[in-house]
Amino acid sequence: MTVDIDAAQFGNLLHAYGRSTDTPAHLAALAGADPDARRAALEHLWSAVIHQGTPWTATPPAAVVVAELLAGPLLTDAELRADLLGFLAAVAEAGWVYEDLDELAPPADFDFDSALAAALDSGDEEELYGDEIMANALYGRAVGGCRAAVPALLPAIMSALSDPETPVRAAAAHALAACRASLTDPDTGDRLDELAARAGSDERAALVLAMGELGLKPRAYLDDPHPGVRACAALAPGLAGDEVATAEILAALRDPAATDDWFTRRPPQLGRRIRFTLVAAAIDRIEDTARLLPAARAIAAIAHLHTVDHDWGPLLRAFFADYTGGSPTDIQTGYLAALIDNPDLWDPRHGNAGLVFRDAGLPYDRDTCRALIRAGE
Template identity: 35%
Template sequence: MAEANEAVAAVDWNRLFHAHGPATDTPRYLQALVSDDDAAVAAAYQHLWSAVLRPGTVWPATPPVARILATLIHDPRLGAGDETIRQGLLVFLRAVGKAVAVVERIAPVRESAYPSDASVTGAWLGAYLTADEEDRAALCTHPARDLVLRRAVVDCFDLLPELLDQVKPFLTHPSPAVRSCAVAAIGTLARHPAAAPDRPALIHAFEQAVRATDDIREHAALLIGIGELGGTPRAWLTDPRPGVRGCAALAPTLADDPAAIDVLVALSRSPRAFDRAFAPMLAPPAYRLMSLPQFEGTPRWALIDTVCARVADFERIATGALAVVPLAFRMAPCPDLGPFLEVAFADGWPTPDAVTPAQRALVAAVGEHDELWDPDNAYRQATLTDLGLPDDRERWQALGRPPVFRDHSGVWLPDGLRGLRLRPMRWVGAERTDPAFAGKIVSRTAAAFSAGADNGPQAARITIQSDLTFTLTVEGRGLPPSRRDGEPFALTEMFTGLSTGQMPHLQFGINAAYCSAVSVRSWFDGRVYAQEFIDLAPLGPVEDIGATDRSGFEVIFTLDSQWLPADAVIPRSLGTG
């Protein structure tokens, strides 16, 4: 621990502060990072994010801390053996780079941060560091504080090339998770002008690494890194894995590329599937929502924000808007529905005679969901007010009320199975809010696959797994993984379309339309095939996972708890096995 102690001791912490006040407490946290005390390591890590870089703001303590961390990430004692601490510090260095990504305006910031008369800032700093908490709060309104914070920005900016050199060696670390975090850090640190000559080589290294790795999370992180460095990962737009092709399409250099926009539009129809796209398709539940170090928040927010920035035609992305209505107004501004609303109502709230069919469908969906209209929901109020839209449910319901048409010219429906959610009575025999809705799905599934149904000699059973999850197991003929030997439909098509249009397999598509997740295993011609879907989107191609002497299939349906009312439940009595 000697090197860490020396680096920490070389800094005059009495002249620095962070988000919570004087930084005299920071040295012990930095030293704790290389201790063998798990609790102390955790507290130190929390201190970095809550005080040294909060909220995405650099402070006078940030530059020396970043320099010390760039050394500590090489220390084998870091984190008391917990490699996630090393990953977290790499992401912290990325955040430092992002916080000072002011390349175009660093010159005026530098000039204003160091006025000719430095006595003003010196006097303010001395007063601030010796004041009590109440007096410090009053001093925060003084203009000198802004000058001191600008100096922190300049100092961090000047430090970026040094940090970049310290991070580069981790591109060859044995852990894919550490390599991914190093890629994320380089994506912001290399924006410094001094790193411009290095970017082509870094892009090439990232492209080579993409081709070498079989880790989907690293694969996707590298593609985002290529985009952040100014590269063009067009070659990966056709990858069968949604997380990979989606991260390629996010590249800024592909902002006007029709193929990249098509990828983003298609993925935006099932935004939650993008959240699940960075773990192997059959990963255990604990690993299914693994994200990438470049994403701030859930991955779908980056997808939604980007597609809405690139597509001005709302009808083209309206299906995605309907998909996130149940997720809306849980923070402000709303990252799920807000960007869609901004595109949909770019010209303001429409009059009844000017509203488009796609706008009306979205307005009707928002107005219909009781869950969105809690009178105390300040997130909804703030989001709608900021967008210039009414925070009046009756106005949404009135505008969303369908007019009487002589034909279907004024009607808009989401593509494919997604339109079934707008007509649950037709397909399930119950409205969304009907307490019997979940049970009817299960009953219709049991009826479709019961003995006597036109599906051959098969034995089916229903198992109720939880309030909204049930399993259909059928012993008999499995589901073909592809269209071969004259098969009219393959596994993927059965859960993303209405199959042959007849029972029993028509029920697959109907069920999937009301599910947030579907997991399929098929025992067919001596092999086990598997595929998973989120909101009708396959997480990847059908996988062959081994040999079997069994015939039949098993499907786990999880009804969408976000779309259904909170009290929705499948009656346990509907289980048949």
């Protein structure tokens, strides 16, 4: 089996670094025997074809070719299949980074295609982005193309749910949710439930997260024997008002270090430390900071400066959201004291940490904060 790649088509499309004339060769290399070429092809997809989540006009047709490769027998490496499913998930998500595409459309009397062809013929792609109308129209076409490509991606993704390798099936669940598959197939939830019933904890967590992302309420998994699966169920947006789900998130955060050992292979939806996602959900769902305090203190004990934007920093902003100076409340003091107890969180040269304290209305100085607490006492 071979996959037909229209090289001429890509010559008139753009990726993050200009014309996508190099993309066909990279796509072909994915099914080739050269491991270095495959690695270079993957890097090309992630750095050029969808650059930091931003789609380009070359993104949709490249994704369709990847889906065709995944549907065939040429990709024998399971890690490669999982990575490519992650790429398809990113493409599907890019189709919704801008909801109202009409806002990006050029005026009715503007001949976008002619202007685009002229710019490409001139050999200076940079001029495309200097004109707001052209830049918006290009972006709108890329986003709309990703959205329109989803039906062509879904068959390969659905097939990958039955892949013999666990990481591939987990990646397929993530991609399925990114495609918003429940909007087109009412049986999607039942299919994911069936898969979860015979899956190990790593894969089951990915399937449960996909259920939540699709708008389903995986409440039954709040009783799962595995703490990571329970937490992934609790993260479902549809369970945001569920007290059992909220209690599960708080229970997980009271031992935040343990969350790092939940899975042999983290679900693809959780690319960073799992506690970061749990912290964001807890802040979003719980207004009573007294209820958050035990978990927040546990996080403060293990946090580092490099996690400031993901765990202890957002919590500091939440605890001091209504602080206007003077003596902190007992609850605020409880959290601030936990931060003071951790020497790894204090470095006057660290700009992000200083910004978080400034936003909280506090001085980023350990001794000054300690004196503030003593004055309140």
